[in-house]
Amino acid sequence: MAKTIKEINEKIKKGEAVVVTAEEIIDIVEKQGVKKAAQKVDVVTTGTFGPMCSSGAYFNIGHAKPKIKLGGGRAYLNDVPVYAGFAAVDVYIGATALPDDDPRNKVFPGEFRYGGGHAIEDLVAGKDLKLAATAYGTDCYPRKELETLINIKDLNEAVLFNPRNSYQNYNVAVNLSDRVIYTYMGTLKPNLGNANYCSAGQLSPLLNDPCYKSIGIGTRIFLGGGVGYVVWQGTQHNPSVPRKENGTPCAPAGALAVLGDLKQMRPEWLAGTSMQGYGTTLTVGIGIPIPILNEEICQYTAVKDDDIYTQIVDYSEAYPQGKKGSLGEVDYAQLKSGKIVTQGKEVPTGNLSSYPKAVEIANILKEWIKKGDFLLSEPVAYLPGPDTGYTFNPLKERPVQK
Amino acid sequence: MITKRIVLHFPHRLADQPIVYKLVKDYDLEFNILKAYIAPEKGGLLVLELSGEDKNYEQGIQYLKRIGVKVQALSQDIIRNDRRCSHCSVCVPICPAGAFLVEPLTREVHFDDSKCIACGVCVKACPLRAMEVRF
Incomplete structure (x- = not known):
């Protein structure tokens, strides 16, 4: 039954x-x-x-005094670039993100010792991480620079x-x-x-x-x-x-x-x-x-x-x-x-x-x-099932007029 | 007959002496060099597989210690961080010496340090960086 x-x-x-x-x-x-x-x-x-690899986390750091708008600026967590194209203090860190100065594959094969995945592990482990950001400044968010330690326990949402x-x-x-x-x-x-x-x-x-x-x-x-x-x-x-x-x-x-x-x-x-x-x-x-x-x-x-x-x-x-x-x-x-x-x-x-x-x-x-x-x-x-015809398509590359 | 894999650390002052030659001539030992380097002004490191009669082997090791060479078992320098290892098994076919074995029932990966030749291939191939070479 x-x-x-x-x-x-x-x-x-x-x-x-x-x-x-x-x-x-x-x-x-x-x-x-x-x-x-x-x-x-x-x-x-x-x-x-x-x-x-398609993993990551977003979090809200809370407002600084004076306030800063990370959106449209640049932000880094332990030197790993995080996506800041949201509102003032929300950021998203992706598992494959790498510090700007990581040598990558310049000396092949690269080691890739620390990236977004490691920063997420450190955050979850309760370690303090360095958040550094620059912004362009507005009347409502005048600050242009921020450098601080953050800890998961102090974040508003961490998802x-x-x-x-x-x-x-x-x-x-x-x-x-x-x-x-x-x-x-x-x-x-x-x-x-x-x-x-x-x-x-x-x-x-x-x-x-x-x-x-x-x-x-x-x-x-x-x-x-x-x-x-x-x-x-x-x-x-x-x-x-x-x-x-x-x-x-x-x-x-x-x-x-x-x-x-x-x-x-x-x-x-x-x-x-x-x-x-x-x-x-x-x-x-x-x-x-x-x-x-x-x-x-x-x-x-x-x-x-x-x-x-x-x-x-x-x-x-x-x-x-x-x-x-x-x-x-x-x-x-x-x-x-x-x-x-x-x-x-x-x-x-x-x-x-x-x-x-x-x-x-x-x-x-x-x-x-x-x-x-x-x-x-x-x-x-x-979820779309086997009989729905739902499928995964390759990129259709098309020339761009210059 | 005894065969062991050892790590020798040479102080700077011994860098110009034919020490391995003496192990062969005076103590009748066979050697196979697994890894070697000399850092200018700092001394050298030699990873050897050394074989011979028990008595000769012991006397050879005593000779090395007497002249100031630091002798360590290779297994002391190749470490698996068991907290980091997830037993995924991607190291198993990578190791040229067959030092990693999967236990068929639990699927856990065992590291047999007596088989390790300290080539270091696993160190960078391990996704969680659980293997460490400490020399």
Whole structure:
């Protein structure tokens, strides 16, 4: 019999909800069948902890005396430029922003030791950060310069707002060229020296709800160690890619835009990250509860690494040149075995996304729900699904008349 | 027979002496240089894999210490910051010495410092910068 989120929440409040992780549900469905499992289990928790570049945070620093309008001026947090094109004292810091004097790739490959992602981690860790700003001055905001230490506890609002996180599946990156390449998928050794992937596979949120039947706008989630929400589909949301019979996409597909109170978050779940030769980013911990409303949703959550496939892509030529084509398809059980075979060669694998941390997140969320601290929310709208025709288009470059 | 990976710090005054030659001639030890540099006016650093009969090895090490070379196990200088490491495993296929292994059940990454050759590739390839070389 189908359940409702309201009914599940009543059980959570009474401490009676049956909550298991997306790893644990696999065995339950295998041993007891999906019908029994769907009756018995109320919530399945998922988790992921990987680098997610489309991440950032906005905050309001409060008004100085005399007042300054950062909007239209320039502002820096620990020398990392922040976006100040808002009102007087709101700024947004992006994970990939770099100090103006960072050497970047001038000495290749660049190290990218400190950027926006690291500043967000430091802020969340409660460290004092240097805010420096210059403005043009107005009658109502006369001040032109500001340099001060700030601390998250003194900020008015501090909000993590990530336009694209929790990618539903991702490429396996390899290098067919004869030189080492440095990418957002890590360092790739020449001539298929290694294969890097980035997913929690069977624990990954959107691979457990492949057709977005329960995760939607308004879904309450674990975000960076605190509570957050899904606020929109992620940028580049692409539900129209080919899928297997179990609904899982065989290539990068859906994505989520997420938001949450930065003041609740913890640095161990929001980690500043440096990709050699590429830049800085933020490793984000996300956990999403899936209410087991019916057998169909339960069956989706029982997905195993063996049943999730992805594409092997050459990052020396095909990816940077935007050429279509996969070198082959592999499943996550093969990737996790430590080696895959492609182009007749055995290639060792590495994951950029931490599976042990994904397990930890799924278990933390499980405990929150079991204790009655975390109630499920009904989505107010659903994400564009596989049958909507919603897709991710490349840029149409057009000449500019000069 | 014993084989160990060690880090030797040479004071400036020993920079012009054939010390490794003596390890071979006087103590019958085999060596493989993993890393070496000399900083003018500051002395030098040599990372060696040193092999030989137990007794010879001990006497060779005593000789080095006697003349003023600081000897340390390599594992003391290659550190994984366990608070920083997320066990993602991207270091595993990068390491040329196979010093990182994934435990199949927990998916945790173990660092075997006895296999480490101190090449430093993992230090910059680690996205969370959990690996440190301290020499």
